[in-house]
Amino acid sequence: MLNHLTGDQLSEFDDTGFLVFEGLFDDDLNQRLKDDVDLMMDDRARGEKKMVMSYDELGALTSEPVVVDRVADLxxxxxxxxxxxxxxxxxxxxxxxxxxxxxxxxxxxNRSHLMVHVFMYLDGLNGEVGDLLVMPGTHKKVMNGDAFRQFEYDDLPGSLSIDDLAPGSIIIVHSSVQHTRRPKPGGRSFRRYFIDTSYCQDGVRWSSYPNVEAINEVALEKGFDRNGKYAFLYDTSQLYDRLAERERLNAVNEGRPVLKLAKGSPV
Ligand SMILES: [Fe+2]
Structure with missing residues (x-):
């Protein structure tokens, strides 16, 4: 059952690979998040590096219903x-x-299971510091992440430039959509606040990174599961060791690896 997205939005996401929600965050949530980003940046400037999940507002954002319930629909x-x-x-x-x-x-x-990134622009975008460019539909073409890298930040045929967004806007992007941050002049009085979270559909294993279990423990300790309702977000059993997997691939990656795939091996 859909709770937050319409059928039209679902088909738009299917076609383009992203959905823009302009001014989605209310002023209170938006300000609390900005204050937490400021706090985190001050900590880092002093050389104090804490995990983002340990900040009250940023950590809670990972289970923020206005975001997560939209991902649930997708x-x-x-x-x-x-x-x-x-x-x-x-x-x-x-x-x-x-x-x-x-x-x-x-x-x-393949793209059998969905992974999304949620790009959040707390002060919106105004054409200064950096624009977001996206290439609609690229989630339907299986390609390496760096397939367009040689084009750097150029406009490409069919690409879309997003440089004007209201504060508190979010864009939910299929993670395999090609995108770029194009540097722009200006920004003396504009801070381009940016948060991104990402989510992976269960059912296949996704590659892990070193401290993900510790991050999830902090999320649960701090109650970001919202009395258990969102505990499923902090389950690390869907992840596997990326380095081991790359070694396994390298061992079989010549000619047609499909001929070497073992029947019945786990996904
Ligand atoms: Fe990215």
Whole structure:
């Protein structure tokens, strides 16, 4: 059952690979998140590096219902887990990030299970510091994450540039959609607040990163499961060791690896 998205939004996501929710966060939530990003950036400036999950508002954001319930609709009511959260603000002179996608899969062979990234712009976008460019539909073409890297931050045929968004806006992106952050001048009085969280559909294993179990423990200790309702987000059993998997792939990755696949091996 759909709770937050319409059928039209679901088909738009299916076609383009992303949905924009302009001004979704109310002022109170938005301000609390900005204050927490400021606190985190001050801590980092002093050399104190704490996990993002340990901050009260940023950690709670990983199970924020207005976000997570939309993701739930996109995965069609199936279960999913939280994968990561990154947060910071960027100011004048920030570098860009060349075209890439973030769908975690070694090797890139299918899109059977959904992974989404949620891009959150607490002060919106105004054409300064950095624009978001996306290439609609690229989630339907299986390709390596760096397949478009040589184009850096260029406009490409069919690409869309997003440089005007209200504060508190979020964009939910299929993680395999190609996108880039194009550096822009300006920003002396504009902080480009940016948080991204990501979520993976259950049913296949996704590659882990070193401290994900500790991060999930902190989430549960701090009550981000919201009395158990969102405990499923912090389950690490869907993850596997990425390095071991890459070694296994390298051992069989010549010619047609499909001919070497063992029948009945676990996904
Ligand atoms: Fe990205």
């Amino acid at each position: 995965v069609g009511g199936r279960k999913f887990t939280h994968y990561h959260i990154h947060a910071r603000w960027r100011g004048e002179g920030e570098r860009g990030v060349a075209w890439h996608h973030d769908y975690v899969q070694i090797p890139q062979t």
